[in-house]
Amino acid sequence: MSVELPDTTGVVEQSPEEIADLLGDLAIGRDDHLNAPGFVIKPDTVVETLRRLRDDAGFDHLSCVTAQEYEDRYESIYHLTKYADRTQEVSIVVPADKEQPVSQSANEVFRTADWHEREAYDLVGIEYDEHPDHRRILLPETWQGHPLGLDYDQDQPQVVPLREHANPLLEDQEAEGDSETMFLNIGPHHPATHGVLHIKTVLDGEQVVDLEPDIGYLHRCEEQMCQNGTYRYQIMPYPDRWDYISAGLLNEWAYARVAEDMADIEVPEYAQVIRTMGAELCRMAAHFLALGTFALDIYGDFTALFMYSIRDRERVQNILEDLTGQRLMFNYFRLGGVVWDLPEPREEFFEKTRDFLDELPTALEEYHDMMTSNEILQLRTVDTGVLPPEVAKSYGATGPVARGSGIDYDLRRDDPYGYYENLDWDVVTEDGCDNFSRLLVRMREVEQSARIVEQCVDLLEDWPEDERTIQSNVPRTIKPDDDTEIYRAVEGAKGELGIYMRADGTDKPARFKIRSPCFSNLQTLPEMSNGEYVPDAIASLGSLDIVLGEVDR
Amino acid sequence: MSSDNQQPFVTDSSAVVTETRDARLAGQDDRFNSRLREAFGSSPFILTKFDKFMNWVRGSSMFMLQFGIACCSIEMMHTYAVKHDLDRFGAGVPRASPRQADVIIVPGTIVSKFAPRMKRVYDQMPEPKFVIGMGSCTISGGPFQEGYNVVKGAEEVIPVDIHIPGCPPRPEALVYGVAKLQERIANGESAPVVVKPYELEQFGDLERDEIVDQLAQEIDTEDLVMRYNWADSP
Numbered sequence: 001m002s003v004e005l006p007d008t009t010g011v012v013e014q015s016p017e018e019i020a021d022l023l024g025d026l027a028i029g030r031d032d033h034l035n036a037p038g039f040v041i042k043p044d045t046v047v048e049t050l051r052r053l054r055d056d057a058g059f060d061h062l063s064c065v066t067a068q069e070y071e072d073r074y075e076s077i078y079h080l081t082k083y084a085d086r087t088q089e090v091s092i093v094v095p096a097d098k099e100q101p102v103s104q105s106a107n108e109v110f111r112t113a114d115w116h117e118r119e120a121y122d123l124v125g126i127e128y129d130e131h132p133d134h135r136r137i138l139l140p141e142t143w144q145g146h147p148l149g150l151d152y153d154q155d156q157p158q159v160v161p162l163r164e165h166a167n168p169l170l171e172d173q174e175a176e177g178d179s180e181t182m183f184l185n186i187g188p189h190h191p192a193t194h195g196v197l198h199i200k201t202v203l204d205g206e207q208v209v210d211l212e213p214d215i216g217y218l219h220r221c222e223e224q225m226c227q228n229g230t231y232r233y234q235i236m237p238y239p240d241r242w243d244y245i246s247a248g249l250l251n252e253w254a255y256a257r258v259a260e261d262m263a264d265i266e267v268p269e270y271a272q273v274i275r276t277m278g279a280e281l282c283r284m285a286a287h288f289l290a291l292g293t294f295a296l297d298i299y300g301d302f303t304a305l306f307m308y309s310i311r312d313r314e315r316v317q318n319i320l321e322d323l324t325g326q327r328l329m330f331n332y333f334r335l336g337g338v339v340w341d342l343p344e345p346r347e348e349f350f351e352k353t354r355d356f357l358d359e360l361p362t363a364l365e366e367y368h369d370m371m372t373s374n375e376i377l378q379l380r381t382v383d384t385g386v387l388p389p390e391v392a393k394s395y396g397a398t399g400p401v402a403r404g405s406g407i408d409y410d411l412r413r414d415d416p417y418g419y420y421e422n423l424d425w426d427v428v429t430e431d432g433c434d435n436f437s438r439l440l441v442r443m444r445e446v447e448q449s450a451r452i453v454e455q456c457v458d459l460l461e462d463w464p465e466d467e468r469t470i471q472s473n474v475p476r477t478i479k480p481d482d483d484t485e486i487y488r489a490v491e492g493a494k495g496e497l498g499i500y501m502r503a504d505g506t507d508k509p510a511r512f513k514i515r516s517p518c519f520s521n522l523q524t525l526p527e528m529s530n531g532e533y534v535p536d537a538i539a540s541l542g543s544l545d546i547v548l549g550e551v552d553r
Numbered sequence: 554m555s556s557d558n559q560q561p562f563v564t565d566s567s568a569v570v571t572e573t574r575d576a577r578l579a580g581q582d583d584r585f586n587s588r589l590r591e592a593f594g595s596s597p598f599i600l601t602k603f604d605k606f607m608n609w610v611r612g613s614s615m616f617m618l619q620f621g622i623a624c625c626s627i628e629m630m631h632t633y634a635v636k637h638d639l640d641r642f643g644a645g646v647p648r649a650s651p652r653q654a655d656v657i658i659v660p661g662t663i664v665s666k667f668a669p670r671m672k673r674v675y676d677q678m679p680e681p682k683f684v685i686g687m688g689s690c691t692i693s694g695g696p697f698q699e700g701y702n703v704v705k706g707a708e709e710v711i712p713v714d715i716h717i718p719g720c721p722p723r724p725e726a727l728v729y730g731v732a733k734l735q736e737r738i739a740n741g742e743s744a745p746v747v748v749k750p751y752e753l754e755q756f757g758d759l760e761r762d763e764i765v766d767q768l769a770q771e772i773d774t775e776d777l778v779m780r781y782n783w784a785d786s787p
Contacts, residue, residue, distance in 0.1 A: 139702065140666045142768055147701040154701045155784035157764055162669040162753060162777045188667065189674050191619050191649045195626070196667055217667040218623055221700030228699065237696065244624035289627070310634035328628060328721055549623055 014057055019090055022057055023049060034262060034486040036079070036089035043096050044129075046104040050078065050092065054109060058082050059090060062110035062396055064487065064515035066500045067120030069150050074101040074126050076117075079487045079500070079515075083393055083407055086414035091487070096126055105131040112396035115523050123148040123223075138216035138552055148223065169202050169210060181209055184534075188217045192297050192538050195548035199525075199541070201534070208537050211529045213522055219552040226512040231259055231478040232335060235512075240329040242514065243550040246285035246317065247493040249278045249324075252333040257417055258488040258499040259335050263478045268469040269419070270460075271337035276419040277456035278323060278332065280449040285316040286493035287442045287449075290545040294439060295371060297542035298380050305370055312363055315356050322349055335478070337471030342460065353457050357450050367443060372436075381435035385528040385540030388433055395527070396520040399495025400445065401544060404438035406431040411491035423455050435536075435543040442545070477507050487515075494518050494545060514553050518546040605741065611655070611681065612643075612739035615731075618654035618678065619647035623661025625688040625721040637724040644731050651677040656734070658727075659713070662690040662697050663704040669779045672753055675711045683738065685730055686713040689720045696720065705786045709751050710779075750785065753777045 016037035020027060026049050029040035041049050053059040059080040066077040074096040081089045096103045105128040106113035117128045118137040125146030128134060135141060140160045145152050167183035186192070186199040193199065196217035202210040222238055229235040239251035253275060260267060267275075292309030299305070317327050322343045324332040332339055343349050371377050387397070392405045402409050410427040412420040428444040430437035482505035489498030495517030504510035521544050529537035617639075621629070632639050639645040648654045651674050663671060675684070684707070689695030691707035698705060707713050714737070717730035757774030759765050772778060 142771055143665075144764060144767065152701070157762075157783060158665060158781045159756070159759070159764060159768055159772070159778050160665050160669055160781065161756070161772050162673065162779070188670050189620060189651075195621050195623070196670075217664065217670070218662065219664055219666070219702055220623075220662045220697040221702050222697075224700055225697060241624055241696070244627060246627070307635045310631060311636070314631070314636050327723060328624065 012058065013085070013088060019053075019057065022052060026052070031091075031093045031485075033091050034484060035488060036091045038077075038091035038093050038485075040093045040095065043094050043103040046078075046092075046094055046106050047108050050080070050106050050109040053080060053090065053092075058084065059088075060084075060393055062106065062112050062116075063489065063496065064498055064500065064513070065106070065113060065116035065120055066487075066511070066513040067124040067126050067148075068502065068511045068513075069124055069148070071150070073098050074103075074124065076103055076120060076126055077487075077500070078106060078113075079498070083402075083409050086409070086411060089487070091485075101126045102129055103127070104129050107131055110396065111391075111394045112520050112523060115519065119519075122146070125149050136216075138219040140216070147221070165200055167202060168200070168212075180204075186538075188214075192541065193548075194293060194542075194546060197522075197546070197548055197551070199537075201537070203534060206533050208529050208532055208534060211526045211537060213525055215522070215548070215551050217552065218548045220549075222553040223512050223514060226514075227509055230507045231263070231480075231509065232474070232476060232507070235259075235509075236333060236335075237329065237331045240331060241549060242516065242553060243286070243492060243494060243497070243518070243547050244328065245289045245493065245547050246313065246320075246328060247282050248328065248330040249275070249282045249320075249332060250286075250490065250492045251497060252330065253279055253418070254488075254490045254492065254497045254499050256333045256335060257490055258486060258501055259478070261488055262480050262484060262486045262501060262503065263335070265336045265474055266472045267337055268472055270463060270468050271470050271472075272419045273456050273459050273463075274323075274338050274342065274470070275333065276423070277453050277460070278320065278330075278338075279418070280452045280456070281316050281320055281323075283493050284446050284449045284453075285313050285320070287446050288313045288316070290442050291367060291371070291439070294542045294545070295377075297538055298377055305367070308363070308366060308370075312360075319349075319353055319356060322352065334471055334474075336474040337469070339470075341468060341470050346461075350457055350461055353453065357454055357457075360446075360450050364443065364446065372440065372443070378436065380535065380539050381439060381543070382432075383434050383436075384532065384536040385435040385543060386433050387524055387528050391527055392524065395524045397495070397524055398517050398520065399492070400438055400441045401495065401521045401524070403427070403429045404441045404543075405433045411489055411496055415489070417490060419456070419459075420452070423452055425451050435539050438543040438545075479503075479505060479507050481505065489515065492517055494547065494550065495521060497550075516550040516553060518544075518548075518550045519553075522546050522551055608741045609739050612735040612737075615644040615656045615683075615735065616646050616648050616654050617644060618651055618657040618674070619649045620657055620674070621660060622663070622667070623690070625660035625690075628721045628724055629658060629660045629687065629727065632724040632727045637728060639728060639731065642728065642732055642735065644735065651675075652679060654678055655681070656683045656685060656731075658685045658687050659691045659707045659711075660687040660721075662695065663707060663710065664700075664702045665704065665779075665781055666702075668704050668710045668751060669753055669777070671707075672710050672751075672779070683734060684711055684713045684715075685727075685734060686716045687727060687730070688722055689718060692716050692718060701783075704751070704781075708749070709786070710749060712749065751779050751781060753779055 027039040031038040031040050061081045061083050064079040076094045078092040094103050122136040169181050182203045184201040188196045188198040198214040200212045226235050239255045240248035242251050288309045292306045295305035321327050324330040387405050389405045408429050425448045430440050480503035484503040487500040489496045498515035500513040501509045502511040528540045686707045694703045694705040697703045715734045756772045756776045756778045
């Protein structure tokens with residue numbers, strides 16, 4: 001019983017020394033992190049370094065860009081890894097001057113750096129040379145100061161304007177005097193945006209000429225909140241609220257994993273099985289909502305499918321409520337395990353879960369009858385919103401979006417954690433690269449999650465009573481050593497959910513950076529929509545399945 | 554009109570049932586003192602009663618604005634959908650346009666960039682309008698209260714009729730809150746007067762100080778702006 005491993009032939013594994021040789025004079029120092037070797041480079045050699053690592057060593061996935069301010073300098077960290085082998089990682093550390101923090105943009109090598117660097121500029125204040133679109137991204141453009149910098153005064157007043165947005169193509173058009181374009185605001189209050197996303201769209205007739213997602217309408221300072229909380233208890237409630245579509249346990253696992261690796265905490269096997277089961281139930285609930293709202297976007301009203309998906313979510317939520325005591329914000333994981341054991345009587349819980357799993361094939365059949373075999377939906381989704389795998393990789397797309405473009409990448413298998421290694425399941429991929437493939441991937445992932453849950457229930461049922469340890473012995477206060485840095489990710493419902501943490505010797509993290517999968521996935525929207533029809537752009541947005549709480553954090 | 558048809562319009566009065574008319578003409582039944590009037594009470598001012606009737610109607614048929622912000626909107630969707638089915642209480646028709654809605658449920662954290670937009674959406678709703686604040690974030694900012702970007706409660710921007718605590722409130726709690734609001738509307742109770750520190754105003758009308766001077770280059774004097782005085786927030 002084990003998951004089939006990916007084909008890694010042709011993927012060369014480099015030791016830190018080999019990478020050091022490859023970089024040669026570009027590396028001016030070492031700054032190793034717990035998860036990866038780190039190389040310090042000069043701020044004007046970012047493009048050269050990243051290109052060499054991508055082309056000669058196969059580091060083709062820029063997972064995250066972390067920016068932070070120290071007492072004496074600024075620092076941007078590029079966390080690189082490989083789509084073909086997630087366990088190989090390298091961190092590129094770029095220090096910048098304290099007075100004039102300027103660094104070269106990596107946008108030329110990895111398109112995903114565009115938004116990541118804009119965020120770094122917005123929140124920390126590092127400026128990026130040669131950046132194509134250097135402005136704020138999360139905060140309003142008139143904001144004063146950089147809130148995650150060291151000398152930010154949170155009490156200073158701010159002024160936020162409510163402007164009419166101008167058509168960015170109007171000037172070109174007046175000069176040429178050809179066809180007329182129309183500017184269309186979609187959002188921030190719009191039923192198809194799944195929250196408070198604003199999309200600036202320029203239309204020529206019914207075709208999209210230019211499309212730009214405008215985010216930040218739900219930027220509620222999650223990173224600051226986590227930096228103000230203690231490792232042991234105060235941070236865990238916040239991950240529930242990043243991806244709030246019932247994916248709470250998956251997010252909690254991201255924090256649990258990074259903190260446990262940092263403080264070297266063991267998790268008992270029994271707790272790992274419970275975590276795996278809970279996380280997969282969450283994934284099912286999250287995918288159900290993705291299906292329901294996708295149908296909402298395509299068919300345009302509260303149709304039967306939406307009701308079906310809510311019905312199935314209610315079932316999952318009932319099980320999760322029995323397990324954790326909450327419907328949505330579980331706060332169930334603890335460092336070193338979970339907070340309590342399965343509910344008593346255990347048989348009842350197992351029976352309830354099995355009942356749900358038994359009825360699932362019928363429910364999925366209904367979905368297939370009404371969605372995937374529906375001609376209208378096929379017309380709207382097949383061959384629309386095409387995202388080729390190379391483009392997806394350049395934008396750092398992960399999760400169902402990457403797997404719908406044929407990229408065989410799943411952290412549960414490629415960078416194993418929890419109990420996934422010992423279970424029998426498959427990574428789902430589809431080669432269509434279109435909206436339909438992404439929908440299919442989600443539907444098939446629900447089946448795989450059900451397989452995992454079923455095996456976990458079997459395991460838990462037979463678990464000897466005297467070995468049911470739910471938490472290992474963890475000190476009440478956790479103080480990792482000064483200047484310990486780590487970046488770790490898990491497979492969330494939307495993709496690779498990573499966290500970077502730096503300890504400074506106290507019981508709170510000095511820097512807490514969240515790598516949200518939706519943030520990277522949403523960046524691909526203009527690629528999929530420019531030149532297409534407006535309704536296809538809406539379908540593409542629906543198929544990305546973003547959640548704004550995670551995009552904006 | 555044709556001039557041939559000079560004859561006035563005549564009905565066969567024998568075929569018409571004239572009982573009611575006859576009774577009225579005979580003064581046997583005073584139409585202005587009917588049984589219906591007795592049922593309503595003897596007050597001659599029908600307007601008061603009409604208000605009462607309208608309040609009851611308003612409370613019994615509420616159109617909600619389809620308005621999602623954050624985590625609470627997931628529970629709000631569950632409240633609209635099967636199992637909890639808010640429609641049972643005459644309040645389950647989500648309208649996508651604010652111009653068709655009576656009630657706005659504010660389901661989530663409000664941040665600086667969104668508050669002016671929410672105010673604009675609220676302003677676009679026709680009178681009378683009601684606001685339900687869902688979750689702790691609309692009460693005080695909830696778990697994000699200390700954030701640099703978070704507005705400390707919906708009441709800083711728009712008046713709220715009823716607050717539903719929880720993070721997030723269960724669908725049952727939302728149903729209870731909606732029912733409470735309906736009861737208050739039906740009884741004609743108006744929303745409490747609250748202080749709204751943050752209003753949309755023209756940039757030119759702002760008090761001149763350091764930050765306004767800094768932004769004078771970027772913002773036109775006629776642009777609508779919202780000014781956040783974070784230090785004065787609770």
